Amino acid sequence: xRGLDELLELFKSKKKLELEEVAKVLNLPESSxxxxxxxxxxxxxxxxVQESGKxxxxxxxxxxxxxKELEAPxxxxxxxxxxxxxEEYAEKIEEMKxxxxxxxxxxxEHSDVVYKEYVPLERKFEVELHxxxxxxxxxxxxxxxxxxxxxxxxxxxxxxxxxxxxLERIESYIRFSLEKSRARIDKEVxxxxxxxxxxxxxxxEVNKRIEDQVASIRNVQKELAKLKKMEDWIYVxxxxxxxxxxxxxxxxxxxxxxxxxxxxxMRAGFLKRYEKELRMMKERHLAEIEEIKRREKEYQQRIExxxxxxxxxxxxxxxxxxxxxxxxxxxxxxxxxxKPFIGEIEKVSPVGIE
Numbered sequence: 192x193r194g195l196d197e198l199l200e201l202f203k204s205k206k207k208l209e210l211e212e213v214a215k216v217l218n219l220p221e222s223s224x225x226x227x228x229x230x231x232x233x234x235x236x237x238x239x240v241q242e243s244g245k246x247x248x249x250x251x252x253x254x255x256x257x258x259k260e261l262e263a264p265x266x267x268x269x270x271x272x273x274x275x276x277x278e279e280y281a282e283k284i285e286e287m288k289x290x291x292x293x294x295x296x297x298x299x300e301h302s303d304v305v306y307k308e309y310v311p312l313e314r315k316f317e318v319e320l321h322x323x324x325x326x327x328x329x330x331x332x333x334x335x336x337x338x339x340x341x342x343x344x345x346x347x348x349x350x351x352x353x354x355x356x357x358l359e360r361i362e363s364y365i366r367f368s369l370e371k372s373r374a375r376i377d378k379e380v381x382x383x384x385x386x387x388x389x390x391x392x393x394x395x396e397v398n399k400r401i402e403d404q405v406a407s408i409r410n411v412q413k414e415l416a417k418l419k420k421m422e423d424w425i426y427v428x429x430x431x432x433x434x435x436x437x438x439x440x441x442x443x444x445x446x447x448x449x450x451x452x453x454x455x456x457m458r459a460g461f462l463k464r465y466e467k468e469l470r471m472m473k474e475r476h477l478a479e480i481e482e483i484k485r486r487e488k489e490y491q492q493r494i495e496x497x498x499x500x501x502x503x504x505x506x507x508x509x510x511x512x513x514x515x516x517x518x519x520x521x522x523x524x525x526x527x528x529x530k531p532f533i534g535e536i537e538k539v540s541p542v543g544i545e
Contacts, residue, residue, distance in 0.1 A: 202250040210246040230516060273518070276511055283508040290501040294494055301490035304483055312479050319472055337450045341443075348443070351436055362429070376415070379408060 198216050201208055214224040228248050231237040238249040383404055 207240075207247050207249050210248060213248055276514055280508065280511045283504050283511065287501055287504050287508065290497050290504065294497045294501070297490055297494045297497065301487060301494065304487050304490065308483055312476065312483070320469075323468065334450070337446060341446050341450060376408075379404065383408075 195217075198208075198213060201212075201216065210221055210224060210228070213228070214221045217224060217227075219227070225239075225246070228237050228239055232239055235251055238251055240247050240249060
């Protein structure tokens, strides 16, 4: 191998060669030359140093490159086999990239389960508790309002009863007056009848007396008309009083019934329903948390499976790389190698694999 022999001579004369110079001697790109140098460094044949921003290769003292190169290859593989290995290596690298992307995606979805589902679930639970507390407060306010209304009912009933007693006294007086007036009228009518029977005999005298009696009767009729109006007014007032009494009685019954109903609701129904809703809310909340935990565990299992697959592919890739390393160290010879395989390998970028 003329390039390696020339390189050995240069190392003997200069001790330290610049990477660019070595690449020209081997007729390889600098990146491929650096890969080759790193492989030899692992075997303790070369050292790589940086000086003034440049890369230099130094021949190690304990080993010589010549004796390493003189070792006979232990195996020979055809160039087609090497091409397949390179293709397989590229496929493995692509598969590892896909697995890494899938792991990143699963890890993001796994974190989203906590931030996008568990945290809003906690907030929803707090809002439902707050709404139930507001409902309870509204019921308590309604009960207080009904209590105050019921306390006013006895006062109104007392006032109405007082008015009713006054109206009863007025009605009694009016009835008494009516009875008295009717007796007077009956008496006057009798007197008129008596006078009429004597009209023919005492015409002139009776006419005068009749006029007096007619005037008296008219006065009595006026008084009766007034009494009739008063009686009608009393009946109207009595009807209104009875209506008001009935309305207040019904209102009192409704208020007491509504209060008792609300008290029953507060004592048993509402509190039981509140307790039941709270229990159901808690069970639903726990079920949703369990579902989140299940999904979280599922993501963890999927991530673990992807990592195992990635590790398996990495092992297979390492096996291929060891073959490449043996080829680079000349432990395996390639038949009819048309172009340096190192350049083909470096085209396969491992960027994106974690």
